[in-house]
Amino acid sequence: xxxISQKPSRDICQRxxxxxxxxxxxxxxxxxxxxxxQPGQSxxxxxxxxxxxxxxxxxxxxxxxxxxxRPNLTFSTLTVSNMSPEDSxxxxxxxxxxxxxxxxxxxxxxxx
Amino acid sequence: GQQVMQIPQxxxxxxGEDFTTYCNSSTTLSNIxxxxxxxxxxxxxxxxxxxxxxxxxxxRLTFQFGEAKKNSSLHITATQTTDVGTYFCAGPISGGYxxxxxxxxxxxxxxx
Numbered sequence: 001x002x003x004i005s006q007k008p009s010r011d012i013c014q015r016x017x018x019x020x021x022x023x024x025x026x027x028x029x030x031x032x033x034x035x036x037x038q039p040g041q042s043x044x045x046x047x048x049x050x051x052x053x054x055x056x057x058x059x060x061x062x063x064x065x066x067x068x069x070r071p072n073l074t075f076s077t078l079t080v081s082n083m084s085p086e087d088s089x090x091x092x093x094x095x096x097x098x099x100x101x102x103x104x105x106x107x108x109x110x111x112x
Numbered sequence: 113g114q115q116v117m118q119i120p121q122x123x124x125x126x127x128g129e130d131f132t133t134y135c136n137s138s139t140t141l142s143n144i145x146x147x148x149x150x151x152x153x154x155x156x157x158x159x160x161x162x163x164x165x166x167x168x169x170x171x172r173l174t175f176q177f178g179e180a181k182k183n184s185s186l187h188i189t190a191t192q193t194t195d196v197g198t199y200f201c202a203g204p205i206s207g208g209y210x211x212x213x214x215x216x217x218x219x220x221x222x223x224x
């Protein structure tokens with residue numbers, strides 16, 4: 001199993017600002033994933049973060065809005081840029097281990 | 113594009129009643145996974161089904177994978193208050209290694 005921590009756990013931000021979310025895993029992993037879960041909704045994959053290469057973004061998500069860093073095999077950051085109220089969501093990172101995905105506790109973001 | 117549909121969206125049951133959620137994919141899946149998210153929590157892996165027609169049981173939970181590998185179901189027998197949460201099915205994104213597309217989820221409320 002993998003133990004994942006995220007910082008911050010929650011934040012309230014003003015529109016137009018940016019927030020960087022950190023994800024730390026207790027073991028080395030090749031791929032880390034970032035998901036968004038809008039209030040009362042399902043999870044949507046934002047991007048895959050690979051160490052040593054640029055992140056791969058899913059349709060509807062762009063690097064300018066959600067820049068991702070992956071400096072090593074246990075850590076990644078997701079930045080939500082130029083935020084608007086529509087960005088209010090829970091952002092979760094995850095890793096794969098033994099078939100299953102392990103999720104971090106999530107970062108609950110509210111944009112005013 | 114690829115879709116995973118899940119019904120019902122909500123289900124309210126009396127404790128002791130049975131519960132079933134259904135998942136249907138627009139494409140044939142190599143496998144399907146089920147996750148449970150407790151209120152305020154993050155998704156937790158329950159099970160993966162791989163084979164056509166596969167049925168797996170975990171105590172009161174029964175998971176099925178359809179013969180065509182496009183649909184799946186989760187049945188809970190004699191629900192308990194600890195079963196409260198949202199149940200998600202998820203399938204691999206076509207062409208994406210370890211990437212998942214999630215169904216909309218079924219939110220289960222159990223009344224004592």
